[in-house]
Amino acid sequence: MSHEAVKAVQAAVSADPENVPLRLALADLLVASGRPAEAVTEAAKVLARDPGNAQALALVTGGVGDGPTASAPTPEAAPAETVSPETASSEAAAPQEPAADTPPDFDWHHAEQQLDAAVPPPFVDPRQAETGHLRPGGPPQAEGVAPLEPGLPRISFADVGGLDDVKQRLNESFIQPMRHAEIAKAFGKSLRGGLLLYGAPGCGKTYMARAVAGELGAGFMSLVMTDVVDSYRGQTEKNIHSVFQEARHNDGPTVLFLDEIDALALKRSGLTGPASWLRGSVNQLLLEMDSMQGNNDGLYVLAATNHPWDLDEAVLRPGRLDRAVLVSPPDATARAAILRTHLAARPVAGIDLAALTQATEGFSGADLEHLTVTAAEKAMTESIAAGSVQPLTMHHLQLALAEVRPSTGEWMQSARNVVRFANDSGRYDDLRRYLSTREASGKSGQRKGWWS
Template sequence: MASLRRALEANPDDAVLRLHLAQTLLSGGDPAGAITEASVALRSDPGNGQALGLLAAAATALSTPPASATPGAPAAPVAPAGSAAPPVPAAPAVPAAPPEPGTFDWEQAEHEVGSTVPPPFVERVPVGPLADDDAAAPVEVARETVTLADVGGLDDVKRRLEESFLAPMRNAEVAKAFGKSLRGGLLLYGPPGCGKTFLARAVAGELGATFMSVSMTDVIGPHIGETQRNLKAVFDEARGQAPTVLFIDEIDSIGMRRGALSGGGAAWLRQMVNELLMQLDSMSGDNDGLYVLAATNNPWDLDEALLRPGRLDRTILVSPPDPNARASILRHHLRDRPIAGIDVEHLASVTDGFSGADLEHLAVTAAEKAMMQSIAQGSISPITMDHLGAALREIKPSTVAWLESARNVVRFSNANGRYDDLAALLSGKKRR
């Protein structure tokens, strides 16, 4: 498994290798990990039959009680790595489907499946226990110190954030006078590697709020009802720490279109989306002081209900960094390294389309070349424009493929004007 992951780090776009890892995870009893890897493969090849089959098989495995619950039960069959679509194991007899969201009998579900595993979080500052003795164990959150001043460039995005989100939240009394509730939902979308997570942290820092980050792997559970329970526990903890910025990364993985779901795991996936919608509406809780920020590379894959008023009703495009932002990012990644004669403004002008992650990779690659030269000559050789030029010949902007795939979305799926910002960005790229 470790060898597969190292190979993927070296070749992240190798779909065959990624699907082999997903199959290995599924065979090894980790369906949640298999779903993650298969979803990544589907982003680059939405029609991949093997990936779709793996996703369905893994979803079915998650919604099926584990084999260990029945002594002597045979393991669920899986397809060989080269097959077009793994066979979906026959589901054992289970109780009737639960009722609509809001009426699910959690006590009965807990009795059936036993205790649950609390969702892990990336931040490592422990907080007090939840009020509910039966809830998941304490989660870990943090207070953010990063602000928008720490975000290089992206002035238009900052302005949109200030107008649509931050100003009303900072001026609570004025907002209340105009009947605005102290809650919010905002969707950040754009190419990968352009700083959506960093922006979410900056928003938390601007508000002086607790920052909680959650992704699909933090809430997916193998037992019936566990995923919904984990989602509820996440939102309950966020409400308990208000003001809180709850950041849901890659929300398309837990908020996909319900109408497009089919196969053995469709019912389980729909229940997951339903629970997310219910928590955003907070039918049983108070969301005041809870600011939900979500990020995705593919907003067109989201269930439309997530984008209705009162949920994620504001959408902001986080585009590839502009020249000022690229210069700022390059300075940041070069500042603690030995450099000589670096023309950052020139580098910013020749890296159009580079994401923040691409620019970091550029700086690291140039540093590696300077390091190897230093080792060869026995003395420190600083990073120069020659090293950066050689790195530029190897590294290409990663946002181009995403922008090209987004053109059809703007052309055929922008009747409501939701992607006007994206249309303007693509128009500018085309003119250049």
């Protein structure tokens, strides 16, 4: 097969990446050119757009061993000819004819049964699934579910699955006031503020902060301890001031995100001995959030931490981070969206999302990603042993579930102690309600309501 022909079709695919027949034609050309790995890559891209495409499934599941298709013997190679993109597209769209030397009475159905080439659809139809039972998918009786489109760099609340209570609190506290500034001023609402997102690690606090900036159409600045801490006395305070000044001078509203704020705003009573120099950093942060010059309009400070109970009380007073919102582990809707997103980019078959969602109760978003990566590694190992790409199935996810455990358990135990002994002010009432709901539904294995 002419190398120039492959390059010509590749150029056509680049110009029209949504053209499935043209991409399949490119995959056939790559197989004929002795480049099966690249052909499988193109077939996987087809499956991302058309999960039930039989020709792409044949390529991905091992039909690339001896030629462009796995359904018929391939005739002897003819001399290479230059193929134009238009010709390749029309050939791909035309139905595939059996080879000339195939007997007219050849039993194709019997041959297909012998090869056992049936591959389940990428995702099981929920109407055919038995909720709560993990099992491999059956034959492709229903059309596969289309994968989610990849998110854009600027995201919004629509890109965040679940967490409706967090979205509502953020929307009321500052998104709507910033969108309708005149109405907000009439009610004495200033165009500034701060809010603390807290919860178990890996539950999407940083992702939610990016969504807030996307909802506002605002600039997004992120600050972590390594950005500002300096070995010279006084330089850390100058760095904090410089970051806030840059945020104030941005055109339009700006979200300044303080990730892991407990690294910058620990309780000053505990900063003694060698750590006493960090007191100046906490003081500077408090001054910047107050802004004595009154020029914080349009600047919203959004902070995140796993341990809000370690923060200095002055940081949490009204006018600074006066609102705290729990970002809990993803609910069922969010888990289904996260799992679909991570699985859609891989060759999958027979995935029962309903059963998988139920089996991952208590998993954080990071845990769900780790689960899919572990399952993908097992499918990859199996594919390497087989010499061809094998789809990721529920069997691989079952094996991964036996290894991956939710990482939120230790944080939940600490949270129970805080709710029981350190919630006199009611600051963590939303955490108490969340834990109470988990206990009432029997999801945590502890006695119901023992901390209340």
